[in-house]
Amino acid sequence: MRFDLDLPKWKWPFYVARHPFEGFEDVRWKKAYHSKVALLIILVFFIVNVCARLMTGFIYQTVFDKIFNVVPIFSSSILIFFIWVVGNWSLCTLFDGEGKMNEIMCVSAYALVPYIISQIIYILASNVLTRQEGTILVLINYIGLVWSGVLLISAMKAVHQYTMPKTILAMIFSVVAMVIIVLVLILLVSLFQQVVMFVYSIITELMYRFSL
Amino acid sequence: MPLSKKTAALALSTVTALSALAPSVFADEAYYGYNYNWWSEPVPSQNGYVVSDIFTGADIGVGSFDEVSDMFVDNETGKFYITDSKNHRIIITDENMSSGTVLDTFKYGTEFPESESIIKNTTLNTPTGTFVTHKGDKTLIYIADSLNERVLACYEDGTIFHEYTRPSSDLYEDNISFRPEKLVVDNAYNVYAVIPSITNGMVQFSEDGSFNGFYGANRVETTAEVLQNAFYKLFMNREQMRARKRAVAIELENCDIDDDGFIYTVTSSKSSDKDILKKLNPSGENIYLNMGFDNMIFGDLSTWSNGKVYASAIDDVEVDENGNVFLLDYSNKRVFQYSNELDLEFIFGGWGDQKGLFTSPTSVESYNDKVYVTDSRKNSITVFALTEFGAMVHDAVEKFNRGLYKEAKEPFEEIILRDANYWFAYIGLGNAYYTMGDNETAMKYFYMNSKGGYNRAFKEYRMDMIREYFNVFMIVIIVLIVVLFVLSRVRKILKKKKDKNAKGGVA
Numbered sequence: 001m002r003f004d005l006d007l008p009k010w011k012w013p014f015y016v017a018r019h020p021f022e023g024f025e026d027v028r029w030k031k032a033y034h035s036k037v038a039l040l041i042i043l044v045f046f047i048v049n050v051c052a053r054l055m056t057g058f059i060y061q062t063v064f065d066k067i068f069n070v071v072p073i074f075s076s077s078i079l080i081f082f083i084w085v086v087g088n089w090s091l092c093t094l095f096d097g098e099g100k101m102n103e104i105m106c107v108s109a110y111a112l113v114p115y116i117i118s119q120i121i122y123i124l125a126s127n128v129l130t131r132q133e134g135t136i137l138v139l140i141n142y143i144g145l146v147w148s149g150v151l152l153i154s155a156m157k158a159v160h161q162y163t164m165p166k167t168i169l170a171m172i173f174s175v176v177a178m179v180i181i182v183l184v185l186i187l188l189v190s191l192f193q194q195v196v197m198f199v200y201s202i203i204t205e206l207m208y209r210f211s212l
Numbered sequence: 213m214p215l216s217k218k219t220a221a222l223a224l225s226t227v228t229a230l231s232a233l234a235p236s237v238f239a240d241e242a243y244y245g246y247n248y249n250w251w252s253e254p255v256p257s258q259n260g261y262v263v264s265d266i267f268t269g270a271d272i273g274v275g276s277f278d279e280v281s282d283m284f285v286d287n288e289t290g291k292f293y294i295t296d297s298k299n300h301r302i303i304i305t306d307e308n309m310s311s312g313t314v315l316d317t318f319k320y321g322t323e324f325p326e327s328e329s330i331i332k333n334t335t336l337n338t339p340t341g342t343f344v345t346h347k348g349d350k351t352l353i354y355i356a357d358s359l360n361e362r363v364l365a366c367y368e369d370g371t372i373f374h375e376y377t378r379p380s381s382d383l384y385e386d387n388i389s390f391r392p393e394k395l396v397v398d399n400a401y402n403v404y405a406v407i408p409s410i411t412n413g414m415v416q417f418s419e420d421g422s423f424n425g426f427y428g429a430n431r432v433e434t435t436a437e438v439l440q441n442a443f444y445k446l447f448m449n450r451e452q453m454r455a456r457k458r459a460v461a462i463e464l465e466n467c468d469i470d471d472d473g474f475i476y477t478v479t480s481s482k483s484s485d486k487d488i489l490k491k492l493n494p495s496g497e498n499i500y501l502n503m504g505f506d507n508m509i510f511g512d513l514s515t516w517s518n519g520k521v522y523a524s525a526i527d528d529v530e531v532d533e534n535g536n537v538f539l540l541d542y543s544n545k546r547v548f549q550y551s552n553e554l555d556l557e558f559i560f561g562g563w564g565d566q567k568g569l570f571t572s573p574t575s576v577e578s579y580n581d582k583v584y585v586t587d588s589r590k591n592s593i594t595v596f597a598l599t600e601f602g603a604m605v606h607d608a609v610e611k612f613n614r615g616l617y618k619e620a621k622e623p624f625e626e627i628i629l630r631d632a633n634y635w636f637a638y639i640g641l642g643n644a645y646y647t648m649g650d651n652e653t654a655m656k657y658f659y660m661n662s663k664g665g666y667n668r669a670f671k672e673y674r675m676d677m678i679r680e681y682f683n684v685f686m687i688v689i690i691v692l693i694v695v696l697f698v699l700s701r702v703r704k705i706l707k708k709k710k711d712k713n714a715k716g717g718v719a
Contacts, residue, residue: 058659059667066251128674131667 009034013041013110020150024107024158035102038109045112046077048119057126060137080178084108087177088156092170097160107155111148118144242566243546246559247635250660252513255633260549260558260602261583263568265309265595269296272305272312277591282341282394285579286351287471287533292579293342293353294586294593300336302355304368307579309593315353318364321371334372336360341394347401354403356392363392363405363417376403379415379423390415396469404428404475406467411460413496414467414477428477428496430461430487462487466575470531474499482523482543485509489529489539505554511541524548532578534610540585545570547585547596551609555636558602561585568594601630612640617647639665651676 005026007015012032016023027033050073053063085105092099099107122140129137157167206212245259269277278298285292294303294312305312318334341356352373355364363376378390392405392415401419404427413429432438438459445453465480475492488510490498500506511524527542535552545563550556562569572589581603583596598606608623621644627637642657642665651673658666 059663059670064251066253130671130674131663132671 005030007032009037013037013113016107016110016155017113017147017151020147020154024110024151024155027107027110028158033103033106035106038106041109041112041116042078042081045081045109045116046074048116048123049073049077051123052119055123055127057129059129059131060126060134081108081112083178083181084174087181088170088174091174091177092160095166095170097162097170099156099159103159107159108152111151111155114147114151115144118147241560242564242568243560243562247633248513248556249633249635254512254514257558257633258601258631259560259599260605261547261560261596262599263594264582264597266567267309267593267595268591269303272303272309274303274312274314275299279588280574280586280591280593281339281588282575283577283584283586283593284342284344285577285584286344287579288346289351290579291344292577292584293344295339295342295355297338297340297588300338302336302339302342302353307582315368315370318366318370318372321367321373323373336364341392341406343395343397345397345401352397352401354395354397356395356405358391358393361390361392363395363403365403374421376405376417376421379417381423383425384415384423394466396467396475398469398475399473404467406464406477408463411463414464414475428464428475428490428492428498430464430479430490432459432461433484433486435459465526466528468529468531470535471533476529476531476537478526478529478539480525480527480542482521482525488526489537500554508554510539511548512544512546527573528575530576530578534606536578536606538576538578538583540573540576542573545573547573547576547583549583551606551613553613555609557605557609557636560596565590568596570594601627604630605634605636608640609636612643617643620644621648635661638662642666642669645669646672 005015009032012027012034016027019026050070053073054068082105085101085108088108089097089099089101089104091097092104118140122137122144125137125140153167153171156162156171157164160167160170162170241259241262243259245257246254247257249255269275277294277296279296280294281297282295283292284295290307292305292307292309294305296303299316301314301316303312303314316335318336320332320334336355336357337359338357339355340358343354345352345354351368353364353366353368355366357364361378364372365374365376366372378384384390389407389409391407391409393408394406396404398404402424403417403419404414405417406414410426411429412426414427416424416427418424437457441453441456441459444456448456462479462481462484464477466478468476470476477490477492479488479490481488485507487498489500491500493499500508511526512522515521515523522544524541524546525543526539528538528540530538530540532538536557537550537552537554539548539550540546541548546559546561548556549558549560560568561573563571565571570585570587570590572587573585574588575586577584581598585594585596586592587594604623604627608620608627611617611620611623617640620640624637624640624644627634628641631637638657638661642654642662645651645654645657646665646669649672651669654669655666655673658669
């Protein structure tokens with residue numbers, strides 16, 4: 001742990017990316033939870049996802065949709081990120097986790113940085129590489145994913161002050177919690193739909209009754 | 213003056229009235245031509261085949277048909293052999309279909325020992341398929357005499373020279389019937405009979421009538437049932453396994469043979485996409501698998517719309533002398549015409565009673581750029597003629613498949629002018645420009661049309677770019693990198709020195 005760290009806000013995500021094992025302890029020590037930086041990262045994450053859909057070279061396009069739709073990309077980047085934060089927080093507060101919601105959000109966002117960078121490289125490279133050189137792109141993709149994954153584990157470990165096995169377990173159960181949250185959300189939405197339909201039909205009925 | 217005005221008005225009104233009538237006089241086809249695009253969506257396209265004639269039994273002069281189940285065209289002599297099932301006869305006619313001879317009684321030839329003493333006659337019972345080939349100057353007619361459980365081989369005058377009957381082999385199980393539906397005969401006079409109850413493939417007879425075994429079976433699909441059986445096999449004994457339902461391949465439906473002697477088979481299945489069309493080599497293996505057509509869907513690609521399933525069930529296959537493949541879809545009553553490289557070219561026909569539509573199509577044949585489709589419920593033969601557009605597409609695709617991309621450029625351009633939806637034309641033009649060395653235009657045509665083509669053109673394009681601008685790019689990039697690197701280093705070193713000096717000064 002380095003006590004003499006004095007970085008500007010925007011440098012923290014890059015610092016933790018370069019120090020995957022100690023970086024998040026430093027973040028904790030320095031209380032470097034900058035939520036504005038984190039939100040910016042999430043926004044960039046979303047934009048990069050949109051770009052990946054629109055700007056990947058023709059040879060490497062895997063999506064076969066004729067019409068571009070931003071909603072699935074939104075829900076698979078921003079929405080799922082916040083569901084992860086909520087799910088992880090709600091699980092870890094019950095199991096001696098020290099992280100607060102804001103802290104979890106910040107470190108999770110910091111951990112995304114290598115993946116975002118790899119995606120940017122992927123998009124650029126896919127426009128200049130042919131199909132035979134595709135292994136390079138696969139490599140870029142995997143490096144980004146693994147790096148971000150390692151960072152996320154390290155982040156969870158530091159922010160909750162867990163041991164390694166407990167961190168892994170907590171992350172797995174966070175995913176389960178995410179599934180439950182999504183299910184409850186869908187249930188809620190459909191229930192509200194029913195309520196709205198019910199009220200709406202009562203209003204129409206009344207309007208017919210009193211011939212309004 | 214008023215008179216001339218009146219006549220002018222009259223003439224004008226007559227012309228308008230006539231022109232209003234014109235569309236009904238030159239009636240459109242009863243079906244809409246369509247094709248598939250990059251997203252596998254059906255898009256409107258020009259018709260490649262239009263109805264030119266419809267013939268019935270009365271036209272030929274042999275009385276009306278009763279369930280025409282098959283037709284065979286002999287490319288060498290131009291004779292047509294129509295299998296009239298429920299009338300138990302074969303009708304021999306020609307392209308004009310104005311007269312014909314009936315073949316319904318057969319006498320045994322000298323090959324049969326009994327016939328030396330007694331002249332026996334025999335008749336057919338629901339024949340379902342015919343095949344004709346030549347040996348020397350003799351015409352050999354093979355008839356799948358379905359309910360008599362035999363394949364008759366006779367000359368054109370009705371003299372039987374061979375009879376292929378149920379094989380008495382251990383391979384042919386006793387409880388399986390022998391009712392040949394369709395047949396082909398190869399260049400060595402081996403007879404291949406398609407029998408609906410057999411899942412092992414076609415039954416193959418050699419010329420002398422001996423049973424050679426089965427040929428060209430479909431693969432068994434890996435369904436949950438197959439896996440379940442494999443699991444049960446671990447602990448069940450043979451008797452128990454026999455009681456279980458066996459997973460077997462889907463039986464063959466129809467067959468054809470091309471000029472090179474390759475046998476094509478089709479399988480009629482709405483649920484499976486596997487082995488629908490096969491091109492078999494002499495050992496019974498599907499050549500299309502090695503050509504990368506394993507996952508190809510034949511017939512209609514979009515199988516449902518408005519909650520209804522429209523999956524194709526391919527009933528008949530025809531390969532013409534240019535290698536064009538015609539598939540007859542029984543469920544949607546359409547004919548799909550593919551090139552010899554299996555590019556979908558035209559779709560025509562449909563369900564209905566109008567001209568050019570079918571209610572129960574049974575076989576498709578082609579002769580001299582015309583396509584003949586028999587219908588067993590309408591009991592007619594519908595003749596389709598190639599349109600100008602169709603001929604153009606055939607010409608272009610044939611050149612394309614022979615590798616003459618440059619020569620195919622002009623017809624493909626004409627095709628796009630006439631039908632901008634015609635997907636294959638873009639691939640053809642892309643290839644034309646690619647061979648001409650115009651990679652940028654080739655990329656433009658390949659974009660959203662062919663990934664493989666785009667990849668090839670892009671590779672060349674990139675190479676050209678690198679060759680042209682290599683020096684400039686490299687110099688700029690290297691200079692930039694070096695300058696930035698040096699600057700940042702210098703700055704860091706200076707900063708460190710300053711810090712050290714400052715610290716040292718305090719201490």
